[in-house]
Amino acid sequence: MATDNNATQKPANNFWVAVTALAGVPLIMVLGNSMLIPVLPDIKDALKLTSVQVSLLITLFSVPAGIIIPLAGFLSDRYGRKLVIIPSLVIYGLGGIVAALASIFLKDAAFFGILAGRVLQGAGAAGTAPIAMALCGDLFSGKQRSQSLGTIESSNGLGKVISPVLGSAVGLITWYAAFIFFPIIVIPVVIGMWFLVKEPDTKRNKQKLDIYLKNFTKVFKNQKGLLLSSYLAGAIALMVLFGVLFYLSEFLEQQYGLDGIKKGLVLAIPVLFMSATSFATGFIIKGKETLMKILVVSGLTIMTAALILLPLSRNVILYFVAISVVGIGTGMVLPCLNTLITSAASTDERGLVTSLYGSVRFFGVAFGPPLYGFLANKGTGLMFWSSSGLTLLGAILSYFFIKGRNQKLTSTFNFAPAPAKKPKN
Numbered sequence: 001m002a003t004d005n006n007a008t009q010k011p012a013n014n015f016w017v018a019v020t021a022l023a024g025v026p027l028i029m030v031l032g033n034s035m036l037i038p039v040l041p042d043i044k045d046a047l048k049l050t051s052v053q054v055s056l057l058i059t060l061f062s063v064p065a066g067i068i069i070p071l072a073g074f075l076s077d078r079y080g081r082k083l084v085i086i087p088s089l090v091i092y093g094l095g096g097i098v099a100a101l102a103s104i105f106l107k108d109a110a111f112f113g114i115l116a117g118r119v120l121q122g123a124g125a126a127g128t129a130p131i132a133m134a135l136c137g138d139l140f141s142g143k144q145r146s147q148s149l150g151t152i153e154s155s156n157g158l159g160k161v162i163s164p165v166l167g168s169a170v171g172l173i174t175w176y177a178a179f180i181f182f183p184i185i186v187i188p189v190v191i192g193m194w195f196l197v198k199e200p201d202t203k204r205n206k207q208k209l210d211i212y213l214k215n216f217t218k219v220f221k222n223q224k225g226l227l228l229s230s231y232l233a234g235a236i237a238l239m240v241l242f243g244v245l246f247y248l249s250e251f252l253e254q255q256y257g258l259d260g261i262k263k264g265l266v267l268a269i270p271v272l273f274m275s276a277t278s279f280a281t282g283f284i285i286k287g288k289e290t291l292m293k294i295l296v297v298s299g300l301t302i303m304t305a306a307l308i309l310l311p312l313s314r315n316v317i318l319y320f321v322a323i324s325v326v327g328i329g330t331g332m333v334l335p336c337l338n339t340l341i342t343s344a345a346s347t348d349e350r351g352l353v354t355s356l357y358g359s360v361r362f363f364g365v366a367f368g369p370p371l372y373g374f375l376a377n378k379g380t381g382l383m384f385w386s387s388s389g390l391t392l393l394g395a396i397l398s399y400f401f402i403k404g405r406n407q408k409l410t411s412t413f414n415f416a417p418a419p420a421k422k423p424k425n
Contacts, residue, residue, distance in 0.1 A: 015140070015144055015148075017196055018139060018196060018197050018198070019136075019147075019148045019151050019152075020192075020196075021189075021192035021193055021196035021197050022132050022135065022136060022148070022152065022193075022197060023151055023152055023154075023155035024155070024188070024189040024192055024193070025085060025089070025128045025129055025131075025132040025189060025193065026128065026129035026132060026152055026153075026155050026156040026159065027155045027156070027158060027159040027189075028089065028092065028128065028159075028185060028186060028189050029092075029125050029128045029129045029156075029159075030129075030156050030159030030160055030163065031159050031163050031166070031182070031185065032061055032092065032121055032122075032125055032182065033058050033061055033062065033242070033365060034159060034160045034163035034164065034167070034245070034271075035163040035164075035166055035167035035170070035178045035181070036057055036058065036167060036178055037058075037163075037164060037167065037245050037246060037249050037267065038164045038167045038168040038171065038249055038263055038264050038267060039167055039168070039170075039171035039175055039178060040054050040055075040057065040246075040249060040250075041054075041249065041250060041253055042171060042175040043057065043175050043176075046175045047108075047110060047111050049111065051250075051373045052370060052373060052374075053111070055246065055369040055370040055373050056115060056370075057114065057115070057118055058242070058246070058365070058366065058368075058369045058370075059366045059367070059369065059370055060115050060118045060119050060122065061118045061119075061121055061122040061125065061366075062122060062362045062363065062365045062366030063122065063362070063363070063366045064119050064122035064123050064126070065122040065123065065125040065126045065358075065359075065362045066126075066358075066359040066360070066362035066363045066366060067126075067359070068122075068123050068126035068127075069126045069127075069130055069355040069356070069358045069359040069362065070352060070355050070356055070359060071126075072084050072088065072126045072127040072130070072131060072351075072355055073130065073131065073134070073351035073352040073353075073354065073355025073356070073358075074351065074352055074355075075127075075351075076127070076131045076134060076135075076351040076355075077134075077350070077351035077352060080199055081131050081132075081134060081135040081138065081199055081351070082135075082193060082194075082197065082199050084127045084131050085127055085128060085131050085132060085135070085193055086190055086193055086194060087127070088124045088125070088126065088127025088128050088131075089124065089127075089128060089186050089189060089190050089193070090124070090186070090190065091120060091121075091123055091124030091127075092121050092124030092125055092128065092182065092186060093124070093182060093183035093186035093187075094120060094124070094183070095117045095118065095119070095120030095121030095122070095123070095124055095182070096117065096121060096179050096180070096181070096182025096183045096186075097117070097179075097183050098113065098116060098117035098120055099113070099114045099116075099117025099118060099121070099176070099179040099182075100117070100176060100179035100180045101113070101117075102114050102116070102117060103175075103176030103179060104176065110176075114176075114179070117179065121182065122362075125362075126358075126362075129152070129156065129358060130354050130355045130357065130358025130359075130361075131351060131354075131355070132152060133149060133152060133338060133342050133354045133357075133358070134342065134350045134351045134353075134354045134355070135197070135199065136148040136149055136152060136342065137149075137342040137343065137350050137354070138199070138200050138350070139197075139199075139200060143286050145339065145342070145343070146282055146283075146285050146286055146335075146339050147282050147283055148282075149282060149335060149338040149339050149342060150278060150279060150280075150281055150282010150283060150285070150335040150338075150339075151279065151282060152338065153278040153279075153281075153282065153331075153334045153335045153338055154275050154276075154278040154279035154282065154335075156275075156278070156334075157271055157274045157275025157276075157277075157278045157279075157331060158275045160241075160245075160268075160271035160274065160275065161268045161271045161272045161274075161275050162268070164245075164263070164264035164265070164267035164268050164271075165261060165264035165265055165268055166181075166264070167264060168259075168260050168261045168262075168263055168264030169260075169261055169264070171260070172260060172261075216345075216352050216353070219344065219345045219346075219353065220353075223344045223345075225400075225401035225402075226340060226344060226401055226402055226403070227341065227344060227353070227356075227357075228397075228401070229394075229397040229398050229400075229401035229402060230296075230337045230340055230341050230357070230398070230402070231341075231356065231357055231360045232360070232393075232394055232397060233296060233300060233333060233337060233394040233397070233398050234333075234334065234337050234357060234360060234361050234364065235360040235361060235363060235364035236300075236364065236390045236391055236393070236394045237299075237300070237303070237329075237330045237333050237334060237364070237391070237394070238330075238334075238361050238364040238365050238368070239364035239365065239367055239368040239371070239390075240303065240307070240326065240330075240368065240387050240390070240391060241270070241271070241274070241326065241327070241330050241368070242364070242365045242368035242369060243368035243369060243371060243372035243383075243387065244270070244323060244326060244372070244387075245267060245270070245271075246368060246369035246372050246373065247372045247373075247376055247383070248266075248267055248323070249263070249267065252266055252267070256316075266320075269320055269323065269324055269327075270320075270323045270324050270326055270327035271327055272327070273324045273325075273327035273328045273331065274327035274328065274330045274331040275331065276331065277327070277328045277330075277331025277332055278331040278334060278335050280331075281295060281331060281332055281335040281336065282335045285335065285336060285339060289340070289402070289403065292336035292339060292340060292402070293336075293398065293399075293402040293403070295332045295333070295336050296332070296333050296336045296337065296395075296398045296402060297395050297398050297399050297402075298329075298332060299328075299329040299330065299331070299332030299333035299336075300329065300333060300391045300392070300394045300395035300398060301329075301391075301392075301395045302325055302328065302329045302332075303325070303326050303329035303330065303333075303388075303391040304388045304391040304392045304395065305325075305388075306322045306323070306325035306326045306329065307322075307326065307384045307385070307387045307388035307391060308384070308385065308388045309322050310322045310323070310380070310384040311380045311381040311383075311384050311385065329391075337357070338357075340402065341353060341354055341357045342354055
């Protein structure tokens with residue numbers, strides 16, 4: 001059974017100061033992919049690329065992040081969360097500089113230089129949002145933990161809301177302007193993390209790697225049903241969301257002639273619903289495992305229904321209602337998974353547990369665009385209906401493997417300690 005003696009309830013003012021600074025981390029991370037989605041057609045035309053080639057700008061950001069995240073989690077457990085997050089943000093910014101310089105100076109050969117910058121950005125992204133989630137688990141307990149993680153997920157969603165509009169607006173300057181924007185936006189987040197977030201003064205885990213992995217294996221063995229089903233559900237939800245956004249970017253331009261900020265505003269619709277739902281969900285769940293199970297299963301189920309209806313929607317309004325429902329379902333699912341996974345281990349192993357979750361989320365994002373690009377050529381029916389099969393699978397596994405108990409998560413999942421029993425008279 002995990003214990004969590006370091007997480008505490010913070011005064012309201014200090015709580016929101018720290019959470020606001022932490023929320024900047026996933027916001028930065030999500031801009032790394034989402035800002036590029038509306039300008040991918042422009043990059044494709046400027047560099048004379050195929051759809052699969054241009055999708056590599058998303059994939060080669062996400063795959064390195066997914067691979068490196070477990071290492072970042074281990075280092076954060078051993079040396080501290082901030083000592084991983086802040087250098088990672090700097091590396092992320094450097095990757096943007098490499099991509100920008102390649103775009104400006106390499107001309108026709110710019111594509112491979114941009115890919116190198118994206119790989120570097122992905123390596124930096126590995127030490128950002130998943131470690132920020134672990135730090136929330138270290139800093140807060142009980143209701144504050146679920147609120148902080150809901151805010152983190154909402155910030156992630158907010159990044160997805162503003163990034164299509166921001167990417168479209170920045171793209172009006174030139175197709176590579178987003179790469180220049182990345183290092184600029186990193187600066188205030190690094191400052192906020194350095195000065196506003198006070199990491200708990202705890203003795204870090206200095207045990208040898210083999211002992212550390214043995215302890216982690218024990219945690220994973222005890223919670224394997226919960227963790228594996230939650231990891232899969234998170235990967236599916238984000239693969240579907242990013243796949244749909246990638247498909248919409250070209251669909252809106254080809255079918256309706258939408259470009260620039262107008263296209264960015266339309267792309268923001270489903271993620272706006274996701275962000276608002278994520279924020280509300282974080283305040284509703286309050287560590288109640290039964291409620292979280294209901295929301296995860298319900299969210300994946302309504303995503304399934306919306307994806308089944310999408311190819312049948314001939315009316316453009318109904319089409320975007322269905323896509324917005326996909327966003328709502330995603331917003332119901334992710335904050336619950338964040339809380340369940342972050343609370344499944346003690347401080348000593350939390351970094352690796354949440355980092356593996358971050359890995360599968362990144363892999364979901366990585367494979368969404370190329371998969372949807374491939375399936376779109378085979379027909380939208382196959383694309384959306386195969387996605388509905390995946391979300392239904394996630395709902396079924398979540399139903400069977402997330403334990404529903406009519407109580408708040410306590411000692412097993414590291415929320416507040418269980419109340420002491422009163423002595424019998």
